[in-house]
Amino acid sequence: MPEIRRVAILDDYQHTADRYADWESLPEGSRLTWFHKHLGDHEEVIAALEPFDVVVAMRERTPFPAEVLDRLPNLRLLVTTGPANAAIDTAAAARRGIVVSGTRGAGLTSTAELTWGLLHALTRSLPAEERGLREGGWQRTVGRDLYGARLGVIGLGGVGGRVARVGVAFGMDVVAWSAHLDPDHARALGVTPVTQRELLTTSDVVTLHVRLSPRTVGLIGAEELALMRRDALLVNTSRAPVVDERALLAALHAGTLGGAALDVHVTEPLPTDSPWYGAPRTVLTPHLGYVTADAYEVFYRDALDDILAYAADEPVRLITP
Numbered sequence: 001m002p003e004i005r006r007v008a009i010l011d012d013y014q015h016t017a018d019r020y021a022d023w024e025s026l027p028e029g030s031r032l033t034w035f036h037k038h039l040g041d042h043e044e045v046i047a048a049l050e051p052f053d054v055v056v057a058m059r060e061r062t063p064f065p066a067e068v069l070d071r072l073p074n075l076r077l078l079v080t081t082g083p084a085n086a087a088i089d090t091a092a093a094a095r096r097g098i099v100v101s102g103t104r105g106a107g108l109t110s111t112a113e114l115t116w117g118l119l120h121a122l123t124r125s126l127p128a129e130e131r132g133l134r135e136g137g138w139q140r141t142v143g144r145d146l147y148g149a150r151l152g153v154i155g156l157g158g159v160g161g162r163v164a165r166v167g168v169a170f171g172m173d174v175v176a177w178s179a180h181l182d183p184d185h186a187r188a189l190g191v192t193p194v195t196q197r198e199l200l201t202t203s204d205v206v207t208l209h210v211r212l213s214p215r216t217v218g219l220i221g222a223e224e225l226a227l228m229r230r231d232a233l234l235v236n237t238s239r240a241p242v243v244d245e246r247a248l249l250a251a252l253h254a255g256t257l258g259g260a261a262l263d264v265h266v267t268e269p270l271p272t273d274s275p276w277y278g279a280p281r282t283v284l285t286p287h288l289g290y291v292t293a294d295a296y297e298v299f300y301r302d303a304l305d306d307i308l309a310y311a312a313d314e315p316v317r318l319i320t321p
Contacts, residue, residue: 002076004030004311006051011058012036013269020293020300027311038062038269046071053077054310056303059290060085060212060239061268066092077101077315079306081299084319086212091321099310100319103302105158107290112162114289115207115237118261119146121283122233144204147171152203154178154196154219155238156186160209164191175199178210200227205235212239222247231258237289240264252279263289 004027009017012034023032033052038061039045045068049055052072056079057064064078066089075098080088083102093100121127125141132140151167153160153176160176167174168190175194176186183193200206206228210216220234221244228234234257236243245266251257259281268287270276276284290299302317309316 001313002311003027003053004307005053006030006074007032007054007056007307008035008049008052009033009056010035011038011061013038014291016296017300020296021304023304025304026307042068050074054307055079056307057081057085057088058299060087063087064093065089069093069096069098077307077310079103079303080319081303082106083317088319090319094321099315101306101310101315101317102319103299103306103317106295106298107292108158109162110292110295111159111237111289112166114263114285115159115163115209115235116166118235118237118263118283118285119205119207119233122235122259122261122281127283146205148173149204150175150202152176152194152199152206153191153209154199154206155209155211156181156189156191157209157211159237160207161185161189163207163209164189175203179215196224197227200224201229203232204229205233207235208238208242210238210242212241217241218244220244220248222250225251225257228257230256233258234260235262236260237263240266240268249275249279252281257281259283261285263287 007026007030013036015036017034026032039048045062049072051074053074054077055075058081064087069089069092077099078093079101081103083105088100090100123146124143129141147170150173153164153174155178156164156176164174164176175192177194177196177199181193186193219242225247248260252260261283263285264287306317
């Protein structure tokens with residue numbers, strides 16, 4: 001039977017991961033270490049994780065390319081929250097004999113709900129108004145109605161479909177596009193399928209809900225942003241590389257885009273010198289889409305199950321190249 005000696009839990013920012021699974025049930029003699037701060041570059045990751053034979057990673061936060069995996073000689077099991085992780089080189093892991101396991105998906109509803117929270121914050125300037133009120137001020141901005149506005153949903157899957165249904169309930173004109181959009185599915189949700197160009201040129205709000213893949217990296221770049229209306233809003237709770245960050249910053253500073261609400265960032269956590277802190281007409285959150293008690297229970301309980309199954313020489317939820 002594989003021996004479990006040292007287990008690392010990464011990116012436990014809130015010091016709460018211990019609440020969501022019975023970690024005391026780990027094999028006797030195993031030692032659990034919580035990493036409450038994000039590990040930085042490859043060298044820091046290697047230095048910190050070299051002693052561990054099991055690592056539990058949070059989503060794609062910490063990349064595990066071949067050059068990192070090759071320098072973790074003790075690693076035997078790499079668990080990722082979620083059923084897939086684009087930041088893990090699974091082929092390199094397989095070559096090294098490292099088992100990669102995932103968890104069930106979680107966060108579909110929570111991400112959809114956060115999307116609407118961000119959109120409301122953006123259209124009604126809620127962060128600025130809340131700050132102003134605490135400073136003794138009163139009504140400083142004029143908001144925008146959503147009723148009757150056009151909502152463009154890019155990606156009509158688990159999250160996008162939920163977002164679209166809420167848009168319909170709000171009385172919005174909801175349209176959708178993706179590379180493999182099912183028109184019948186869209187119409188069943190009360191959504192009109194359109195071309196990418198029509199969605200970008202006519203929508204008051206564009207919201208992104210696509211998987212990160214080579215095909216979706218840079219999906220919204222300078223050319224696509226130029227098609228959008230000057231007062232249009234962009235919401236991204238998907239993955240940061242789907243949008244060309246430099247192009248989006250340029251559009252916001254130039255005033256050619258009405259605003260953006262972002263829960264995902266190219267570098268996470270956001271560095272203290274990030275240009276996003278000075279970006280106008282933005283609402284920024286620290287990748288909160290999946291950060292709910294319900295989602296954490298799924299992630300951490302499944303991660304523990306993965307470790308116990310591996311210790312019993314019966315690994316589950318394998319992620320292979």
